[in-house]
Amino acid sequence: MMEIIKHSGKNISCIPKELITSGFSSCYSRLDRDEPAVTITVNFVHPASNRCIHPILNRALTPREGARLQSFDDDFKFFGNRSEITKQIGNAVPPLLGKAIAEKIKDFL
Incomplete structure (x- = not known):
């Protein structure tokens, strides 16, 4: 499926109808490198999910790439197996968002 969706920002609509058994329009979608990334969820390593x-490249994002999109520093350490790490990244509040919220709360105190 990934080979069929060759261009950035394209999605399942590029796939011939006879190859699609089910799914939402956001599944099997390629990120557009010139646009902001979509929300990272716990399923971000599964192209059929989002x-x-x-x-x-013709592959899903790696956990480290997902962490970068969430604004984690490259030296941030995650613990557990690949599935546990992916879940941590997908369930996380992006650090830069957390920082922005904390700064606003601090302004009110």
């Missing part, structure tokens, strides 16, 4: 195909 828009998580690498913008250039």
